[in-house]
Amino acid sequence: MKPSPVRDALLAVRVPAELEAQRRAWAVVRGAYAEREPGPRHGRRLRLLVAVAVLAALVAAALSPPGRSVGGWIADRVAGEEPTEPALVRLPTAGQLLVLSEQGPWLVRPDGSKRLLGSYEGTSFSPRARYLVATEEREVVAVEPDGTVRWTVTRPTPVADARWAPVPGFHVAYREGETLRVVEGNGKGDRLLAENVAPVAPAWRPGEGRTVLAYASTDGRVHVVEADGQQLWATDPGAKPEQLVWSDDAGRLLVVTTGRRHPLYTAGGRAAGALETPEGQDVLDVSFAPGTREIGYSLYAPKSGQSSIVLAGERLQQGEGRFEDIVFSPNGRWLLTGWPEADQLLFIGLPGVRRLVTVPGIRDEFDPGGVGATSFPRVLEWCCRAPR
Amino acid sequence: MAGAGRDERAWVRGAQAGSASDFEALFRAHWPRAYRAAYLVVHDASAAEDLAQEGFLAAVRALDRFDATRPFGPWLHRIVVNRAIDWARARALRREVGAGETIEGFAAEERGAPAAPLPDDVVAALASLSPDHRAVVVLRYVLEYTPGEIARMLELPRGTVNSRLRRGLDALQDVVGRTEER
Numbered sequence: 001m002k003p004s005p006v007r008d009a010l011l012a013v014r015v016p017a018e019l020e021a022q023r024r025a026w027a028v029v030r031g032a033y034a035e036r037e038p039g040p041r042h043g044r045r046l047r048l049l050v051a052v053a054v055l056a057a058l059v060a061a062a063l064s065p066p067g068r069s070v071g072g073w074i075a076d077r078v079a080g081e082e083p084t085e086p087a088l089v090r091l092p093t094a095g096q097l098l099v100l101s102e103q104g105p106w107l108v109r110p111d112g113s114k115r116l117l118g119s120y121e122g123t124s125f126s127p128r129a130r131y132l133v134a135t136e137e138r139e140v141v142a143v144e145p146d147g148t149v150r151w152t153v154t155r156p157t158p159v160a161d162a163r164w165a166p167v168p169g170f171h172v173a174y175r176e177g178e179t180l181r182v183v184e185g186n187g188k189g190d191r192l193l194a195e196n197v198a199p200v201a202p203a204w205r206p207g208e209g210r211t212v213l214a215y216a217s218t219d220g221r222v223h224v225v226e227a228d229g230q231q232l233w234a235t236d237p238g239a240k241p242e243q244l245v246w247s248d249d250a251g252r253l254l255v256v257t258t259g260r261r262h263p264l265y266t267a268g269g270r271a272a273g274a275l276e277t278p279e280g281q282d283v284l285d286v287s288f289a290p291g292t293r294e295i296g297y298s299l300y301a302p303k304s305g306q307s308s309i310v311l312a313g314e315r316l317q318q319g320e321g322r323f324e325d326i327v328f329s330p331n332g333r334w335l336l337t338g339w340p341e342a343d344q345l346l347f348i349g350l351p352g353v354r355r356l357v358t359v360p361g362i363r364d365e366f367d368p369g370g371v372g373a374t375s376f377p378r379v380l381e382w383c384c385r386a387p388r
Numbered sequence: 389m390a391g392a393g394r395d396e397r398a399w400v401r402g403a404q405a406g407s408a409s410d411f412e413a414l415f416r417a418h419w420p421r422a423y424r425a426a427y428l429v430v431h432d433a434s435a436a437e438d439l440a441q442e443g444f445l446a447a448v449r450a451l452d453r454f455d456a457t458r459p460f461g462p463w464l465h466r467i468v469v470n471r472a473i474d475w476a477r478a479r480a481l482r483r484e485v486g487a488g489e490t491i492e493g494f495a496a497e498e499r500g501a502p503a504a505p506l507p508d509d510v511v512a513a514l515a516s517l518s519p520d521h522r523a524v525v526v527l528r529y530v531l532e533y534t535p536g537e538i539a540r541m542l543e544l545p546r547g548t549v550n551s552r553l554r555r556g557l558d559a560l561q562d563v564v565g566r567t568e569e570r
Contacts, residue, residue: 005564007529016433022419025441032448033411115438368442
């Protein structure tokens with residue numbers, strides 16, 4: 001190419017933070033490269049056969065009654081109400097989404113731009129979303145929203161379910177095997193909090209003041225303890241807990257179980273009724289609506305293959321397949337769920353479901369460059385409710 | 389082109405065989421231009437970082453089926469620049485940032501950089517173009533593709549590429565002081 005003043009001018013433009021950006025990106029890309037499974041060089045024919053099989057399966061699925069009913073359901077619900085977004089180009093209201101795909105957690109900003117934070121297996125926001133805590137194999141990692149690692153705690157065995165305590169955010173709890181551990185928000189002072197802990201994510205009690213944590217033990221009890229391990233109260237053994245959820249005002253703790261009855265407790269540990277769900281239906285996810293004690297949950301009936309979303313006892317949506325997530329916007333005006341069978345995110349406007357925004361193509365959105373089947377990402381959090 | 393030629397083919401083959409050092413060499417050879425290209429199209433450093441990163445993640449996923457006899461750069465740049473165009477179009481549609489704010493913000497960023505070698509009006513002239521025009525200018529003058537190659541990368545008629553180049557050069561001409569050759 002001949003000498004060019006235009007080229008010289010464009011190459012001379014100072015691109016902000018070039019080296020820092022390269023360093024951050026390399027950390028993520030290197031992780032993706034390290035995790036890839038190199039395919040055999042002679043495997044092109046096999047891949048072609050797999051691709052043809054996948055395509056055939058997709059065509060069959062699209063032509064099958066469930067496929068048609070999914071399309072029809074979408075048309076019924078959306079026609080005349082809200083357009084389908086061509087891609088995840090914006091969120092309907094303020095806040096940031098945390099989405100977990102096969103590649104790792106993604107931070108999605110209100111304008112729809114997103115960043116892969118690394119190859120972590122799980123993650124959660126700090127109270128004001130200044131940091132995130134993530135886990136990967138034997139490591140607990142605190143990262144900044146741009147992916148920069150702030151600190152790492154390495155344990156002898158795999159870790160999971162790291163959760164940052166509410167404001168002022170002095171503690172992070174996580175599970176290691178059947179133990180529950182706590183580390184300070186600066187990555188120091190890692191210590192054992194409890195043993196015989198069930199594989200259920202611990203739940204910090206919202207609100208400032210005393211730092212209190214709920215966790216489930218392997219004998220079916222739920223324990224509520226201070227960050228120093230002092231037990232405040234515990235339930236009697238019951239149906240196996242699967243999820244622990246606090247209301248924003250910390251006035252209710254919901255224990256989602258494997259059964260039909262999901263008990264509620266007050267902050268002091270008194271029984272406060274229960275959420276009863278129909279026989280033969282699994283609870284996929286649960287959350288309290290922000291600022292209320294209204295419970296939103298997703299039910300799935302394996303026999304019929306139908307899912308429904310219920311809020312405060314009222315059924316908001318139903319459809320073929322599974323509504324995987326119940327995630328409220330920080331202002332409580334939107335409920336977001338993932339719908340793997342339709343490869344969509346559904347933003348459900350509240351109250352009264354007057355608005356419904358569907359965003360298709362979610363697998364591709366969170367799997368750039370991917371080929372073949374990939375699992376549907378999970379929506380973890382929509383940050384941040386205040387106070388937390 | 390950066391990384392083109394024998395070294396690059398060796399890096400691709402090495403990376404396909406599991407050599408982390410070869411993959412790193414490939415990354416370091418191509419990151420600066422991919423990031424710069426994305427930045428000059430979207431005028432947002434954070435978005436450019438995301439877009440360039442997504443391009444490399446796509447490269448990781450597709451590495452095993454990549455034909456090592458072909459150059460890596462065009463494949464990467466096609467992904468990054470097309471995504472950058474989509475991002476910039478989406479932002480324009482949302483009207484979150486008006487054109488004036490874009491130019492002002494972009495220029496202000498440059499003003500704040502002590503080592504910035506260019507006057508603000510070069511940056512502002514580029515920012516005044518549409519994302520599609522910026523992409524063509526960047527592909528031609530930053531990534532050094534021919535108009536024919538650009539047409540294939542963006543799936544555009546050759547004439548459209550030429551007209552966009554002309555429009556882009558017209559906008560930049562006053563700044564650089566002379567008309568460019570094609």
